[in-house]
Amino acid sequence: MLEMALKGRQGYWGLLIFLLAIMGVGFVSYLYQFSEGLRITGMSRDVSWGFYIGQLTYFVGVAAGGVMVVLPCYLHDYKAFARITILGEFLAVASVVMCGLFVIVDLGNLPRMLNIMIYPNPTSILFWDMIVLNVYMLLNIIIGWNVLSAERKGVHYQKWVKVLIYISIPWAFSIHTVTAFLYAGIPGRHYWLTAIMAARFLSSAFASGPALLILLCLIVRKVSNFDPGKEQIRTLGGIVAYAFILNMFFLLLELFTAFYSQIPGHMHSFEYLFSGLEGHGSVLAPWMWASIGFAVVALVLLIVPATRRREDILAVGCAAVIASTWIDKGFGLVIGGFIPNPFGRVFEYWPTTPEVLISAGVWATGFFILTVLYKIVISVKEEVGA
Amino acid sequence: MGLDRRKFLKIVGLSTLFGLGGKAAIDMFAPGELEASVETIPLTAGKRWAMVIDVHKIDETIIKKCVEACHREHNVPDLESKKEEIKWIWKEDYEHSFPGRHHEYVGEDVEHGSFLLLCNHCSNPPCCRVCPTKATWQREDGIVMMDQHRCIGCRFCMAACPFGARSFNWGDPRRVLEDKDLKELNPDYPTNRDYPTRSKGVVEKCTFCAERLAKGQLPACVEAANTVKKDALVFGDLDEPDSNVRAVLRNHYTIRRKPELGTNPNVFYIV
Numbered sequence: 001m002l003e004m005a006l007k008g009r010q011g012y013w014g015l016l017i018f019l020l021a022i023m024g025v026g027f028v029s030y031l032y033q034f035s036e037g038l039r040i041t042g043m044s045r046d047v048s049w050g051f052y053i054g055q056l057t058y059f060v061g062v063a064a065g066g067v068m069v070v071l072p073c074y075l076h077d078y079k080a081f082a083r084i085t086i087l088g089e090f091l092a093v094a095s096v097v098m099c100g101l102f103v104i105v106d107l108g109n110l111p112r113m114l115n116i117m118i119y120p121n122p123t124s125i126l127f128w129d130m131i132v133l134n135v136y137m138l139l140n141i142i143i144g145w146n147v148l149s150a151e152r153k154g155v156h157y158q159k160w161v162k163v164l165i166y167i168s169i170p171w172a173f174s175i176h177t178v179t180a181f182l183y184a185g186i187p188g189r190h191y192w193l194t195a196i197m198a199a200r201f202l203s204s205a206f207a208s209g210p211a212l213l214i215l216l217c218l219i220v221r222k223v224s225n226f227d228p229g230k231e232q233i234r235t236l237g238g239i240v241a242y243a244f245i246l247n248m249f250f251l252l253l254e255l256f257t258a259f260y261s262q263i264p265g266h267m268h269s270f271e272y273l274f275s276g277l278e279g280h281g282s283v284l285a286p287w288m289w290a291s292i293g294f295a296v297v298a299l300v301l302l303i304v305p306a307t308r309r310r311e312d313i314l315a316v317g318c319a320a321v322i323a324s325t326w327i328d329k330g331f332g333l334v335i336g337g338f339i340p341n342p343f344g345r346v347f348e349y350w351p352t353t354p355e356v357l358i359s360a361g362v363w364a365t366g367f368f369i370l371t372v373l374y375k376i377v378i379s380v381k382e383e384v385g386a
Numbered sequence: 387m388g389l390d391r392r393k394f395l396k397i398v399g400l401s402t403l404f405g406l407g408g409k410a411a412i413d414m415f416a417p418g419e420l421e422a423s424v425e426t427i428p429l430t431a432g433k434r435w436a437m438v439i440d441v442h443k444i445d446e447t448i449i450k451k452c453v454e455a456c457h458r459e460h461n462v463p464d465l466e467s468k469k470e471e472i473k474w475i476w477k478e479d480y481e482h483s484f485p486g487r488h489h490e491y492v493g494e495d496v497e498h499g500s501f502l503l504l505c506n507h508c509s510n511p512p513c514c515r516v517c518p519t520k521a522t523w524q525r526e527d528g529i530v531m532m533d534q535h536r537c538i539g540c541r542f543c544m545a546a547c548p549f550g551a552r553s554f555n556w557g558d559p560r561r562v563l564e565d566k567d568l569k570e571l572n573p574d575y576p577t578n579r580d581y582p583t584r585s586k587g588v589v590e591k592c593t594f595c596a597e598r599l600a601k602g603q604l605p606a607c608v609e610a611a612n613t614v615k616k617d618a619l620v621f622g623d624l625d626e627p628d629s630n631v632r633a634v635l636r637n638h639y640t641i642r643r644k645p646e647l648g649t650n651p652n653v654f655y656i657v
Contacts, residue, residue: 036557037555037556037557037558037586037587038539038554038556038557038587039469039470039556039557041556043556044468044469044470044556045468045469045470045471045472045544045550045553045554046550048541048544048545048554049541049545103540106540106541107538107539107540107587108537108538108539108540108541108554108555108586108587108588108589109537109538109539109585109587109588110538112519112536112537112538112539113538115518115519115521115536115538116518116519116538118519119519119520119521119536120518120519121517121518121519121520123515123516124515124516124517124518124542125516126516126518126540126542127518130518182542186512186516186545186546187512187546187548187647187648187649188512188547188548188549188644188647189545189548264486265486337545338545341550342485342547342548342549342550343478343482343483343485343550344481344482344485344486345482347468
C-alpha cells in the first residue's frame, strides 16, 4: 500500500514540500541547540521544563483521543465509526511520533538516551511513559495497517488483529494516565499534586483528539472523494461536547478546592497563571484568559444542538476546543507547576525563537507522517469505492 | 594497607602475560590484599550523614566562605546569568527558605537572618525515585549521589526536588575557559584540578563532599565554617547515638525545610 503515498496531485506534493521545508528549519535549529545546549531555550534553573514538555503532554492527549472512535466501534458495536477508525489510529501514530520527538529535543544529553533502557529504573514514571507510548504507537501501526489492507483486499481482517484492538483501548487510557502521573506524583509542586490530574488529562484528551479528528475529516472530505460521513462527524461532535464539558467541570473542581480552602500553595499557581503573583505580572495571563475565552465559545457552540449540528459551526467549535486545551495543557500546565518556585519566588518563562522553530519542526514532522498515512487511507478508500 | 590501583594493574597485567586470570593472580601474589583494599574505602563509615546549621552562629562572612569553599572545591563556575545559575550551596532569607512558615511579626533576627541552603540528602528522596536511568541514587550512607556520566539531562529530578537543590548545565560550563566575560569572572577555573568539571546537558548538586568523606575529610563548607566559628555547621552520622549531630539535635530545637512532604531531609537548622 505504501506505493499509494507516491502518487498524488499537486496539492499533496505541495503540502509535503511545505512541511519538509519547516522540518528543515526545525532541524537546523536543533543542530544549533545540540551544539550550544539548552541554554538557547527560555528554560531556566527555576522553570526547568517548558514548551517541549508541554507539547509532549498535549500530543499524548491527541493520541489518546483517537480511542474515542475505536471504543464506540468495537465495544459498543457502533458500526458507523468502522469507516473512520483508521483515521483515529493514524492520527494517534503521528501524535506519538511528535511526543517522542518532543522528548528527544528536550534531552540535555541525546547521545545517552538509551541509558533509559540500559539502566532502567522501574520507579521512574518517565521509564513507564516511554514504554506505554511506544507500545501504543506499535499497536496503532499494526492494527491500522492490517485493517486497511484487509479492506483493500475486500476481506475481513484476521482474528489476532481484533485481540490487539481490544488491548489498544485500555492502552489509550494508560498512555494519558501515565503521562499525568509524571506530574501528579511529585511532592512540592502543588499545581500538579492533584488526584484529579489523570482524569483532567483524559477529559481534555477526549475533547481535543476528536476535535482535531473532526477538522481532519472535514478536510479529507474536501480534498478527496472519500467522505468520512455526516453521521460520523455528528457523533464525534457529541463526544467532543461531553468530554469538553467534563474538562471544564474538572477545572472548576480544582478552582473550588484551591480557593475555598484558601491554602496558599494550592492557590499560588492559579493566581500566577491568571493574574500574576506578589506584585509580579504574568506573561502567561493573556494566554490563560484566551484559553478561558475559547472554552466559553466552544461550550456555547457545542452545547447548543442547533450550532453543534451545523458542520461549519461545529468546525469553529472544534477549533476553539483545540485552542483552549492547547494553551491550557501545552503551556499553562507545565509552566504553572514551576511558578512559584520551591522558594516561593516568581521566575518567569517564555520560549525563545529557536525553541519555537524546533517545535515547529516537530509539528511539521508529525503532520508530514499524518499526511502520508491519510493519503494512503484516502487512496484505498477511493479504490474500494467506500 | 590495601592494594593501590597501580599495583593492582601491575599484577593483573603481568599475570595475564603468563596466562593467569584476575583474582586468582592477586591471591597468589598479594594474598588477602584485594579484600582489604575494598574495606578501606570508607563508603559505609556513616549510616546516615546529616548536617546541622546553627543560624545564630553563621553570618555573612561564614556563608560567603562556605559557598566559596564549596564552589571552588567542585569547579562550579559563575555563569553571570540567573537563568543558567549553578549552585550547590547558597544564601537565602528566612521567608524563602521556609515558605509558609513566615508571618509578618516574626522577630528581626530571624526575619533578616541568613540561611544556608543545600541539598537535604533526604532519606526518602523523590529525585532518585523519578530518575529514569538511576543517574541519581541514594548511597548506603544516605548521600544522594549524582552520576554525571549517566545523566541524560531529562531534568525530571529538578521537577521532583521540592528544595530547588538541583542545577542544570544549560550550556557547556567549560566555555568559561574561552568566553571573554566569563573568563574574567572565573580567572582560575577549574579551581580544583582533582575534581572533574562537567559537560553540558547534565544535572549537578551538592554531594555532601562524598569525595572528601572518602578521604576522611569533612565537607568543604563545614571545614570553611569551622575556621571562623566552631560548630557553626556540624556534620556527622545521625545513625550513631553518640555522634556530634545527635548531641546537637538533643540540646537544641531544630527545624527542617518542608518536613510535611515526607522526604525526610537530613539538613537541620537551629533557629
